[in-house]
Amino acid sequence: MRPEEGVMQSRAQAMAALLELITDELVIICNGFPSREAHKLRDRDANFYMIGSMGATAGIGLGLALSQPEKKVIVFDGDGNVLMSMGTLATTGALKPRNFIHVVFDNEVYGSTGNQPTYSRIVALDKVASAAGYANVERVREREDIVYEFKDMLASEGPSLLLIKVNEQIEDADRVPIEPSEMTRRFKAAVDKGTS
Numbered sequence: 001m002r003p004e005e006g007v008m009q010s011r012a013q014a015m016a017a018l019l020e021l022i023t024d025e026l027v028i029i030c031n032g033f034p035s036r037e038a039h040k041l042r043d044r045d046a047n048f049y050m051i052g053s054m055g056a057t058a059g060i061g062l063g064l065a066l067s068q069p070e071k072k073v074i075v076f077d078g079d080g081n082v083l084m085s086m087g088t089l090a091t092t093g094a095l096k097p098r099n100f101i102h103v104v105f106d107n108e109v110y111g112s113t114g115n116q117p118t119y120s121r122i123v124a125l126d127k128v129a130s131a132a133g134y135a136n137v138e139r140v141r142e143r144e145d146i147v148y149e150f151k152d153m154l155a156s157e158g159p160s161l162l163l164i165k166v167n168e169q170i171e172d173a174d175r176v177p178i179e180p181s182e183m184t185r186r187f188k189a190a191v192d193k194g195t196s
Contacts, residue, residue, distance in 0.1 A: 008141045011105045012037045012171035014164045017146050025072040026064060026191060030057040030081045033111055036173040038076060046190040049176045049183060055084030058102060062088060065097040072099050079106040079120035093133025098157040107166045115168060129161040136160035
């Protein structure tokens with residue numbers, strides 16, 4: 001079945017499926033509702049929530065992957081964030097960190113600011129990543145495909161990009177209550193010991 005024909009998940013549903021599979025990986029989560037949803041679904045010391053700084057998540061994850069080559073680094077990103085920093089796709093493709101998985105939840109809108117449309121409905125971000133040199137690129141929307149492809153990427157050498165088409169439904173989730181200084185402290189400790 002082509003991805004366009006499948007049942008579209010909400011971002012929170014797709015994220016929950018991924019979080020069930022994560023063990024000791026380091027996870028950087030983009031600003032806005034994705035961080036809020038991830039915190040509600042499964043808070044862990046090895047999660048770093050971007051409170052602001054739209055578009056910076058993939059760059060931070062890339063730097064972490066390069067500095068911690070023995071650890072798998074996962075970025076949870078949104079289409080709006082990726083569009084804001086397209087150069088990071090090229091840098092990732094050029095540097096080819098084998099331990100880097102870039103998950104893009106693509107709802108085709110800026111959900112945290114009022115559902116203004118993004119250009120991801122016109123610009124296929126998975127095709128951009130493939131052209132930039134990512135080793136593995138997949139586009140999915142059904143839960144079964146999300147789980148299958150993510151498991152494969154966890155076991156493969158990257159860089160990998162998993163683009164998940166999601167609907168605009170937002171999980172009712174409060175703001176992340178962790179102070180930036182405390183989040184930094186606990187995340188650094190998780191990096192240093194390698195467990196969540």
